[in-house]
Amino acid sequence: KIYVRDGQEGRKIRTHFCPTCGTTVFWEADLRPDHIGVAVGAFHDANFPPPTVSVWEESKHGWIAFAHDLRHFQGMPT
Template sequence: MTDAQCVCGGLRLTMRKPTKLVAVCHCFACQRRTGTSFSVNAFYAADSVEISGAATEYSRVAESGRKVRMYFCPSCGSTVYWKPDADPTIVGVAVGTLADPNFPAPTMSVFEQSKHHWVSFAEGTDCFQASPV
């Protein structure tokens, strides 16, 4: 099992199965959400994720044109997870909330059209200018 949590510990997730995908997103919304140049995201089967604690939902339309519902802690403001309407069978989790330096590296990089020029990833990472779908 893998656990994720916000800064204050009030919002927690337990994942009972391994991640299905680890990806980096360079879209401007992810840059603004994280306060840095990209987000690192782990995707899990929705039926393997247990959520506990209060969360506030923020819904937006992603650069892909699809709706994403993001959930953050109402106390500390950390964005912990999100649910993409494009695929209700998965839950996205911010890799930083896992606090695991040994977590698997991303295998995909998306929305590189807005990637900062100094960012690079390991050889073999699948790279897409926009959404791969």
């Protein structure tokens, strides 16, 4: 199953879900057609490395907090 929404400047973002349980599996965006984002929860590995970068913080909810040692970006880094 795929959910398509408008991203920044009208570009599309497509989120792909497991058709059985509805879990987000990966997403792709018109902005970066050569990239896909894979949900970390899709990996059954307790040793999966933690994030090092946080992007699009300009649109995060105020109650979300990230570790201070991450690289922080309000939008997509250039």
